[in-house]
Amino acid sequence: xxxxxxxxxxxxxxGVSRQTVSNVLNSPEIVRxxxxxxxxxxxxxxxxRPHASARRLRTQQSSTIGVRLNPVLNGISGSILDLYLxxxxxxxxxxxxxxxxxxxxxxxxxxxxxxxxxxxxxxxAIVVTATFYDDxxxxxxxxxxxxxxxxGRPWGRADLDDPDRLWVDVDGRAGTRKATEHLVKRGxxxxxxxxxxxxxxxxxxRRAGWQDAMxxxxxxxxxxxxxxxxxxxxxxxxxxxVIEELxxxxxxxxxxxxxxxxxxxxxxxxxxxxxxxxxxxxFPIFGFDNTPTAQAVGLSSxxxxxxxxxxxxxxxxxxxxxxxxxxxxxxxDDDPRHRLITPQLxxxxxxxxxxxxxxxxxVPGNHDRKE
Amino acid sequence: xxxxxxxxxxxxxxGVSRQTVSNVLNSPEIVRxxxxxxxxxxxxxxxxRPHASARRLRTQQSSTIGVRLNPVLNGISGSILDLYLxxxxxxxxxxxxxxxxxxxxxxxxxxxxxxxxxxxxxxxAIVVTATFYDDxxxxxxxxxxxxxxxxGRPWGRADLDDPDRLWVDVDGRAGTRKATEHLVKRGxxxxxxxxxxxxxxxxxxRRAGWQDAMxxxxxxxxxxxxxxxxxxxxxxxxxxxVIEELxxxxxxxxxxxxxxxxxxxxxxxxxxxxxxxxxxxxFPIFGFDNTPTAQAVGLSSxxxxxxxxxxxxxxxxxxxxxxxxxxxxxxxDDDPRHRLITPQLxxxxxxxxxxxxxxxxxVPGNHDRKE
DNA sequence: GCCGAAAGTTTGAACGATCAAATCTTCGGT
DNA sequence: ACCGAAGATTTGATCGTTCAAACTTTCGGC
Numbered sequence: 001x002x003x004x005x006x007x008x009x010x011x012x013x014x015g016v017s018r019q020t021v022s023n024v025l026n027s028p029e030i031v032r033x034x035x036x037x038x039x040x041x042x043x044x045x046x047x048x049r050p051h052a053s054a055r056r057l058r059t060q061q062s063s064t065i066g067v068r069l070n071p072v073l074n075g076i077s078g079s080i081l082d083l084y085l086x087x088x089x090x091x092x093x094x095x096x097x098x099x100x101x102x103x104x105x106x107x108x109x110x111x112x113x114x115x116x117x118x119x120x121x122x123x124x125a126i127v128v129t130a131t132f133y134d135d136x137x138x139x140x141x142x143x144x145x146x147x148x149x150x151x152g153r154p155w156g157r158a159d160l161d162d163p164d165r166l167w168v169d170v171d172g173r174a175g176t177r178k179a180t181e182h183l184v185k186r187g188x189x190x191x192x193x194x195x196x197x198x199x200x201x202x203x204x205x206r207r208a209g210w211q212d213a214m215x216x217x218x219x220x221x222x223x224x225x226x227x228x229x230x231x232x233x234x235x236x237x238x239x240x241x242v243i244e245e246l247x248x249x250x251x252x253x254x255x256x257x258x259x260x261x262x263x264x265x266x267x268x269x270x271x272x273x274x275x276x277x278x279x280x281x282x283f284p285i286f287g288f289d290n291t292p293t294a295q296a297v298g299l300s301s302x303x304x305x306x307x308x309x310x311x312x313x314x315x316x317x318x319x320x321x322x323x324x325x326x327x328x329x330x331x332x333d334d335d336p337r338h339r340l341i342t343p344q345l346x347x348x349x350x351x352x353x354x355x356x357x358x359x360x361x362x363v364p365g366n367h368d369r370k371e
Numbered sequence: 372x373x374x375x376x377x378x379x380x381x382x383x384x385x386g387v388s389r390q391t392v393s394n395v396l397n398s399p400e401i402v403r404x405x406x407x408x409x410x411x412x413x414x415x416x417x418x419x420r421p422h423a424s425a426r427r428l429r430t431q432q433s434s435t436i437g438v439r440l441n442p443v444l445n446g447i448s449g450s451i452l453d454l455y456l457x458x459x460x461x462x463x464x465x466x467x468x469x470x471x472x473x474x475x476x477x478x479x480x481x482x483x484x485x486x487x488x489x490x491x492x493x494x495x496a497i498v499v500t501a502t503f504y505d506d507x508x509x510x511x512x513x514x515x516x517x518x519x520x521x522x523g524r525p526w527g528r529a530d531l532d533d534p535d536r537l538w539v540d541v542d543g544r545a546g547t548r549k550a551t552e553h554l555v556k557r558g559x560x561x562x563x564x565x566x567x568x569x570x571x572x573x574x575x576x577r578r579a580g581w582q583d584a585m586x587x588x589x590x591x592x593x594x595x596x597x598x599x600x601x602x603x604x605x606x607x608x609x610x611x612x613v614i615e616e617l618x619x620x621x622x623x624x625x626x627x628x629x630x631x632x633x634x635x636x637x638x639x640x641x642x643x644x645x646x647x648x649x650x651x652x653x654f655p656i657f658g659f660d661n662t663p664t665a666q667a668v669g670l671s672s673x674x675x676x677x678x679x680x681x682x683x684x685x686x687x688x689x690x691x692x693x694x695x696x697x698x699x700x701x702x703x704d705d706d707p708r709h710r711l712i713t714p715q716l717x718x719x720x721x722x723x724x725x726x727x728x729x730x731x732x733x734v735p736g737n738h739d740r741k742e
Numbered sequence: 743g744c745c746g747a748a749a750g751t752t753t754g755a756a757c758g759a760t761c762a763a764a765t766c767t768t769c770g771g772t
Numbered sequence: 773a774c775c776g777a778a779g780a781t782t783t784g785a786t787c788g789t790t791c792a793a794a795c796t797t798t799c800g801g802c
Contacts, residue, residue: 049486049487049490049491050491051428051491051492052492052493053424053427053428053491053492053493056424057422057424057425057428064471069456069457069460082453085440086440086474089440089472089473089474093473098471098472098493099473100435100469100470100472101456101460101469101472102460102464102469102470103457103463103464115420116420119420119422120420120421120422120423120424121422121423121424122424122469236667236668266667293663293664293667296607297607297640
């Protein structure tokens, strides 16, 4: 058999017509059982598989979603998008969807790709990541009625509930609150926060969670909160530098720092190095993102549960169990247009460089504890 | 304009026929200049873009390659496949190609996906990663005459030069040799190697590079090589445990260890922790893979140059400058069927936890040095 | 036993492009 | 001015599938 079998081959074999074969595949319930079984047998015998491009041409659907593969910016945390991608891939498989990747050098380039993918009927929907205030990509997608989901809230926009703006995101505030509460429960009092400069939606959100917990537990006032927190740029080095200042400041105030919650694993790693240098081997630290690095060095962190995020992405695009992408702007009113995932603590034994105290097993299992 | 424009719309606008429009797009040289300009103007005015699925149906080509997105196994080093994917994406864009991702739970599942992608004409070729001895995926692809490139040599096979087996890989041996030579040049004598258990092609290859350099520089014999090297499973913890033994062993022999070359960044990170515990703050260590983690903690490493690997992948699939995938088994005899990329050292100042000695700049630039 | 509706199946057309062959133009040579 | 070949353009068919409408069969009710 030189050629791949087509519907006609199957039809001939089963003694029915093209369309009946097509029906067996797409709406089996309207075909009489006897015929259906005969056709299915023929399909199996010939090893027939529908030709995806032909189907797409006819249905104008690709069963494919497009995702931009962002350039690796920040060493450590860049990988969370990769983890999301992995999770998306698995969920896509369950729904019979595919993922098409593309790279772009800037936003305009990305929009150019959207257009190509749309016009070529290559994708049914787009997943937009790393969204920002007044994102032109969102405007473009909405204007062209292209189905999409954003990973990341439309920070600062009034239209959080705009039915045209589907989004999934991680509730960072709940995450840092959980981390802080965990430290409070362990009897710690002076819990600091190391975050990013004010103004980034995500960063402010994570700081708010720490603040919530501190106010609830100790009724901390503005002054104390300011004394216990610092802001700096993302990265290991900035984290290390700034945390020294914070420790010094608290020591000077005669209320030494007890523990630390950070806005990212990078910052936390820097802080971890600084506290070790400062001779505080058991200083508890929480990172955020639960990156492979955190796992490797035994840093406690907040896991974003990207599997849930990916599942939410498809729910928004295709409904709870649907097998095709819903048109842009549809969706029932009782179904919210977004998903906010609550992250999970991953507590690694001493909340910092744990390995030092461990017994020397050769192939240790996973000691992470989730809560 | 409700519908997207088609070739017919453009043809009508330009006062020519369908086929002429098609020719302008696919073989412009056979169209008279005047006509070509008229058609191009019409294309621009209407914003026409060819419908990818229709083209695929007719040409039986998808301009898409399939890549399996492997599950994140080992925390740190898993990301090198992601980096490769990024690089592939950029090269694909240059060639007008797309990348389709898929996930699979095991090898059989992966082959099932191959079949689907092939039968649906979804992809023109497959990129296979993490290949191993007598890989059934390779057999399947070759048997079904599906074009493919493997990232990773067919270790242990006699058919390294089988024209049916296209592969790209990184010359790990050259990488560890370079790293070792670098340490030799810095005046170090007792340079150890921390690798994986014998029998893994990649691991043995990396060990061989270290051995090459040690023999060339010092004429090291079997005994010394054995004394200076250890094997263990991949991971931070195993690395840390084993390196303590190695240090102790060398101290006992009255020839303390001076430096270390490792088969992975994970092992190197473990080693880094161990030597710091042992009170050796300036002990030079080289990792392998140049992962984000290595970058973050200032670990010297060997960069695989995945951009080059990705470029090689497309050269093998499509020729030096081609825009379409070559059929399986084609390719001229003078063009080798593989690419072996020489990696690059990334020397971070002291070849280990550098941050400690640095001045406290707030937003430091990239201090990595490549050689 | 006939009628009509419902269920099941088939037929022709279409999706939007390219291939192969047919037709029309151009143009140099005699 | 005519011929033939090369160059440029058009026409009909086709890729494999699904849609829409036409057609055939089944079956309950009177």
